[in-house]
Amino acid sequence: MTKRSDGSGAAAKGRRQRTLSEAAAEGRAIAARDAVERTAYANAAALASHDSEQSAGSGEFGFGGTMRRRDFVSLTATGLLISFSVKPLEGMARGRWNPANLQRPSPDFNAFVHIGADDRVTLLVGKIEMGQGVMTSLPQMAAEELNISIDKVDVVMGDTDLCPFDMGTYGSLSILALGPVLRAAAAEGKAVLMQMGSVKLGVPVDQLEVVDGILRSKADPSKRVSYGALTGGNRIERKVDGPAAMERVGDFTIIGISAPRRDAPAKVTGKAKYAGDIIPTGALHARILRAPAHGATLKSVDTSKAEAYPGARVVRAGSLIAVLHAHRDEADKALKLVVAEWNPSPSVLDDKNIFEHLEKHAPAPQTGRPRGNVAEGEAAAADIVATKYLKGYVAHAPMETHSAVTEIAADGKVTVWAGTQMPFGVQSQVAQALQLPPAKVRVITPFVGGGFGGKSVSNQAIESAVLAKAAGVPVRVIWDRSEEFFFDGFDPATVVNVRAGLTREKKITFWDYEVIAAGGRGLQEFYDIPHLRTNTRGTWGTGSGTLHPFNVGPWRAPGANANIWARESHIDALAAKAGMDPVEFRFSHLAGSARMATVLRTAVEKFGYKPKAQAAKPGQRANVGLGVALGIDAGTYVAGIAQVKLDRATGEITVERVVIAQDMGIVVNPIGAMQQLEGCVTQGLGYVLSEEVRFKNGEVLDKNFTTYTLPRFSWVPKIEGYLIANNELPPQGGGEPAIVLMGAMIGNAVFDLTGVRLTQLPFTKERVKAALG
Amino acid sequence: MPVSLTLNGKPVTLDTGDDRRLLWVLRDDLGLTGSKFGCGIGACGACTVLIDGKATRSCITELKAVAGKKVTTIEGLATGDKLAPVQEAFLDHLGFQCGYCTSGMIMTGQSILNANPKATREQVAAGLERNFCRCGAQVRIIDAIADAAKAPTAGAQK
Numbered sequence: 012m013t014k015r016s017d018g019s020g021a022a023a024k025g026r027r028q029r030t031l032s033e034a035a036a037e038g039r040a041i042a043a044r045d046a047v048e049r050t051a052y053a054n055a056a057a058l059a060s061h062d063s064e065q066s067a068g069s070g071e072f073g074f075g076g077t078m079r080r081r082d083f084v085s086l087t088a089t090g091l092l093i094s095f096s097v098k099p100l101e102g103m104a105r106g107r108w109n110p111a112n113l114q115r116p117s118p119d120f121n122a123f124v125h126i127g128a129d130d131r132v133t134l135l136v137g138k139i140e141m142g143q144g145v146m147t148s149l150p151q152m153a154a155e156e157l158n159i160s161i162d163k164v165d166v167v168m169g170d171t172d173l174c175p176f177d178m179g180t181y182g183s184l185s186i187l188a189l190g191p192v193l194r195a196a197a198a199e200g201k202a203v204l205m206q207m208g209s210v211k212l213g214v215p216v217d218q219l220e221v222v223d224g225i226l227r228s229k230a231d232p233s234k235r236v237s238y239g240a241l242t243g244g245n246r247i248e249r250k251v252d253g254p255a256a257m258e259r260v261g262d263f264t265i266i267g268i269s270a271p272r273r274d275a276p277a278k279v280t281g282k283a284k285y286a287g288d289i290i291p292t293g294a295l296h297a298r299i300l301r302a303p304a305h306g307a308t309l310k311s312v313d314t315s316k317a318e319a320y321p322g323a324r325v326v327r328a329g330s331l332i333a334v335l336h337a338h339r340d341e342a343d344k345a346l347k348l349v350v351a352e353w354n355p356s357p358s359v360l361d362d363k364n365i366f367e368h369l370e371k372h373a374p375a376p377q378t379g380r381p382r383g384n385v386a387e388g389e390a391a392a393a394d395i396v397a398t399k400y401l402k403g404y405v406a407h408a409p410m411e412t413h414s415a416v417t418e419i420a421a422d423g424k425v426t427v428w429a430g431t432q433m434p435f436g437v438q439s440q441v442a443q444a445l446q447l448p449p450a451k452v453r454v455i456t457p458f459v460g461g462g463f464g465g466k467s468v469s470n471q472a473i474e475s476a477v478l479a480k481a482a483g484v485p486v487r488v489i490w491d492r493s494e495e496f497f498f499d500g501f502d503p504a505t506v507v508n509v510r511a512g513l514t515r516e517k518k519i520t521f522w523d524y525e526v527i528a529a530g531g532r533g534l535q536e537f538y539d540i541p542h543l544r545t546n547t548r549g550t551w552g553t554g555s556g557t558l559h560p561f562n563v564g565p566w567r568a569p570g571a572n573a574n575i576w577a578r579e580s581h582i583d584a585l586a587a588k589a590g591m592d593p594v595e596f597r598f599s600h601l602a603g604s605a606r607m608a609t610v611l612r613t614a615v616e617k618f619g620y621k622p623k624a625q626a627a628k629p630g631q632r633a634n635v636g637l638g639v640a641l642g643i644d645a646g647t648y649v650a651g652i653a654q655v656k657l658d659r660a661t662g663e664i665t666v667e668r669v670v671i672a673q674d675m676g677i678v679v680n681p682i683g684a685m686q687q688l689e690g691c692v693t694q695g696l697g698y699v700l701s702e703e704v705r706f707k708n709g710e711v712l713d714k715n716f717t718t719y720t721l722p723r724f725s726w727v728p729k730i731e732g733y734l735i736a737n738n739e740l741p742p743q744g745g746g747e748p749a750i751v752l753m754g755a756m757i758g759n760a761v762f763d764l765t766g767v768r769l770t771q772l773p774f775t776k777e778r779v780k781a782a783l784g
Numbered sequence: 785m786p787v788s789l790t791l792n793g794k795p796v797t798l799d800t801g802d803d804r805r806l807l808w809v810l811r812d813d814l815g816l817t818g819s820k821f822g823c824g825i826g827a828c829g830a831c832t833v834l835i836d837g838k839a840t841r842s843c844i845t846e847l848k849a850v851a852g853k854k855v856t857t858i859e860g861l862a863t864g865d866k867l868a869p870v871q872e873a874f875l876d877h878l879g880f881q882c883g884y885c886t887s888g889m890i891m892t893g894q895s896i897l898n899a900n901p902k903a904t905r906e907q908v909a910a911g912l913e914r915n916f917c918r919c920g921a922q923v924r925i926i927d928a929i930a931d932a933a934k935a936p937t938a939g940a941q942k
C-alpha cells in the first residue's frame with residue numbers, strides 16, 4: 012500500500028542548490044513514502060540543451076523528454092515502428108463498466124511505438140498533458156515492457172502531424188484504455204527484437220535476456236547487441252492486433268514505482284509553454300466582441316473609435332468582430348471602444364427557477380437495467396425516505412483560459428497551437444471552418460493549463476484560425492476570464508429524486524431513483540438491494556442551448572458528482588432511519604461486493620473510525636462530524652471519510668481531515684496517482700462548499716473569481732490517501748474517483764454533527780444557516 | 785515616457801507607453817511568458833512577479849509603477865543556472881500538476897520567505913490565501929515552500 016500521510020513530503024535534509032542538469036543527473040528523491048525512487052531527471056539535461064534551439068514555431072514547449080519535433084518521415088525512416096489501435100472501450104469490455112452508463116461515442120485510440128537506430132524509444136500518442144501526468148506514466152509502461160530505462164523513452168503528444176488519430180483526453184481513459192494496448196505494443200516490439208537478436212547472435216530466443224535495451228546471451232553476456240543496432244539502417248513495421256505476452260505484475264521494475272514527472276523542470280522554471288505563450292513573428296492578439304447574454308443578438312455596432320486606437324485593427328470574419336493588437340492590454344482597451352447595442356436574450360431562466368424548468372422539460376426517462384420489482388419492494392417497506400436533491404451549474408475554471416494561436420504559412424499550411432483536450436477534433440473543426448482538407452491543418456498541443464473536461468470544446472482555436480485567415484497575420488486568442496465563464500460547458504444543474512425503503516430488519520428493500528440532466532455515471536450499484544430502478548432523464552451533455560440556457564458538458568467525473576452525492580446522502584438518511592451507524596449500515600449491504608467492502612474497511616481502519624454504538628442518534632459527537640461515502644468511478648473503487656467542523660453562527664463548514672482509500676488495480680505511478688487523489692479532494696471542496704454559477708436571462712453573472720470562489724488554501728484539509736494494491740486488475744482510472752465522494756462525505760458529516768440533511772449543493776454558508784433554522 | 789528598471793538583474797529601458805500593464809509588457813514585448821494570465825484583475829496570482837522582493841500582481845501593475853525598481857520574474861529567479869531553494873522544493877514535492885499557477889506560486893513563496901525566511905507551514909499557507917490552483921496541488925505547494933524555509937538561503941532577496 013502506498014501512503015502519503017502528512018505534509019512532510021521529501022526530506023529537506025542535505026538540500027543544496029543544484030543546477031538543473033545536476034538535478035537531472037542525480038536522480039532525486041520524490042515524496043511518496045513507500046515508493047522506491049530511482050529514475051533520474053535525465054531528460055532535464057536534454058531539455059536544457061534544447062533550449063537554444065527553441066523557437067515559437069518548432070519548440071519543445073519545455074516538454075521534458077520529448078523528441079525534437081522533427082518530422083514523422085525522418086523519424087521513422089529507419090528503426091522499428093509498431094502501430095496499434097485500441098478497440099472501442101477495451102478497458103470497459105471486462106464488464107466493470109456498464110455500457111448503458113456511457114454517454115460518449117466509442118473511443119478509438121491509436122498510437123505508435125518507435126524504436127530508433129539511436130537506441131531511443133519514441134511514443135507517439137494523441138493524448139495531451141494537462142497536469143494528470145500521462146507524459147510520465149505512458150513512457151513508464153512502454154519502458155517496462157521493453158526492458159529499457161525510462162529515460163530512453165521519449166514521448167510526443169497531441170500533435171496531429173506526428174501522432175496517429177486519437178479521440179481525445181478525457182474520462183480517465185489514457186491509462187485505463189490505452190495502457191494495456193500500449194504495453195502490448197511495446198511487448199510486441201520486444202518480441203520482434205528478440206527474434207532479430209536471436210538470428211544475429213546465433214542464440215535461441217529463450218537463451219536471451221534484455222537488460223536496459225541490450226539483448227544478450229544468458230550464458231555468455233559478451234554476446235550482445237542493442238535494440239538500436241538491430242534495427243539500424245532498416246525500416247521495420249509491425250501492427251499489433253493480438254495480445255502479446257506482457258511482463259507479469261510480479262516482474263515489474265518500472266510500473267508501480269514513482270517516476271519523476273517529466274514536466275517538472277520546465278514547470279518550475281517558467282519554461283513550460285502553453286498555447287498562449289507561443290508567439291509567432293508578427294502575431295496579433297484578438298479580442299472578440301461578445302454578446303452580454305446567451306441569446307442576445309447584435310442590433311448595431313460602431314467600431315470607428317477602436318479602429319482609431321494606435322496599432323489596432325478591426326477584423327470581421329463571419330459573425331466575429333475582433334479588435335487586433337500586438338499587445339494584449341492594448342487590445343483590451345481598444346475593444347472597450349467598440350460601441351454595440353444588443354437585443355436582449357429571450358431567456359427567462361435563472362439559477363433559482365432552473366430546477367423547476369429542468370424537471371418540466373428534461374427528456375423522457377430511460378430506465379436502466381432494473382432489479383426485481385420496485386412496487387413489490389415498496390410493499391415490503393416499513394419505512395420510506397423520499398428526498399429531492401439539487402445541484403447547481405459548476406464551471407471548469409481552469410487557471411489557463413481557452414487559448415490558441417494560428418499561423419498560416421505561405422504555402423497555405425495552417426498550424427494551430429491550442430490548449431485543448433481534443434487536438435484531432437480541433438483539426439477537423441478548423442479544416443471545416445477554413446474549407447480545407449484536414450491534412451492542411453496541423454494542431455499542436457503544448458502543455459495544457461488544466462482541462463477537467465472543459466477543454467474538450469475548443470472554439471477559441473477555430474476563432475484564431477478564422478481570424479488569422481481574415482487578417483493575414485498569425486492571431487492569438489486568449490479568452491478573458493469572463494469569456495471563460497460565459498462559454499464554458501458547465502457541469503449541468505441536476506435534480507435527483509430518490510425514494511427508498513427499509514424493511515423491519517433494517518435492510519433496504521427498494522430504491523427508486525430518478526436523475527435529471529446528469530446521466531447515469533456513478534450509479535453502478537454495489538449495495539445489496541433487491542428491488543431497484545434507475546431512471547435517467549437526459550445526460551450531462553444533453554440539450555445545450557435548449558434544456559439549458561448555455562452550454563453544458565463533461566466536468567471531472569461528469570454526472571457522477573451529483574449521482575454519488577445523492578445516492579450516498581440517501582444511503583446515509585436510510586441508516587439514520589434505521590438507527591444504525593452509517594458505516595455499519597453500509598457494511599450490512601455489501602455482502603455482494605467484497606472489493607468495495609475491502610476499500611471501506613481500509614478507510615475505516617486508517618481513519619480510526621469508531622461506530623457510534625451507543626450514540627445511535629445524530630448530533631451526539633462533540634464538536635466534529637464524520638461522514639462516509641463510497642463510489643465506483645472509471646473502474647476504481649473508492650471510499651472516503653471526512654471530518655468537519657461547523658460554525659453555526661455563520662454556517663461555515665470547515666473540512667479538517669479527509670481519508671481516501673482506493674482500489675485502482677495496478678498503480679502505474681504511485682505518486683502521480685496520489686497527486687490526482689489530492690487534487691480530487693481539493694478541487695471537490697469547491698463544488699461542495701462554494702461553486703455555483705449564477706445567471707439570469709442568459710447572462711452569466713459570474714465574470715471572474717471575485718464572485719465565483721474556487722477553493723482557497725485555508726480550506727484544504729489534511730488529506731490522507733491509501734492506494735490498495737490490486738495487481739490482479741489492470742490499471743483503472745485515477746483522475747476522478749476521489750472527487751465523486753466529496754459532496755456526500757461532507758454532507759453526511761454535517762448530518763452527523765447536526766442531524767440536518769443538506770439537500771442542495773453547494774453547501775454555501777447561507778444555505779447551511781437556513782437549513783439549521 | 786520611457787521607463788527604466790532592473791529586470792532579472794539587468795537594467796532595461798522600455799519605451800512602450802508607461803501605462804501599459806506589466807504582465808503584458810513582460811509577455812508580449814519581452815517574450816517572458818513564464819508569468820501567466822489567469823484573471824487580469826489581481827484575483828488569482830498567476831501573474832505574480834517580485835518587485836523589490838515583494839510579490840506583486842503584474843496584471844494590475846502599470847509599467848510606470850516599477851520605474852527605478854527591481855523586477856524579478858520566474859525566468860530570473862535562479863542564480864545563473866542554480867535553482868532557487870523554492871524551485872528546488874517544488875521539484876522535490878511536486879508542487880504542481882498542470883503547472884499554470886506554478887510560477888505565481890513560486891514567486892509568492894519567494895516573497896513569503898523574503899519577508900520571513902523561517903516561515904512556518906501556517907504562515908506559508910496564510911501567505912498563499914489569495915492564489916488559486918485549480919488542479920488542487922495546494923497541499924504540496926505549502927509543503928514545498930515550508931520546506932524551502934529550511935534552506936539557509938531561503939530568503940535571499942531577489
Ligand code: FES
Nearest residue numbers: 822823826829843
Ligand atoms: S492574472 Fe494577475 S492576479 Fe490573476
Ligand code: FES
Nearest residue numbers: 881882917918919
Ligand atoms: S497546477 Fe494547475 S492550476 Fe495549479
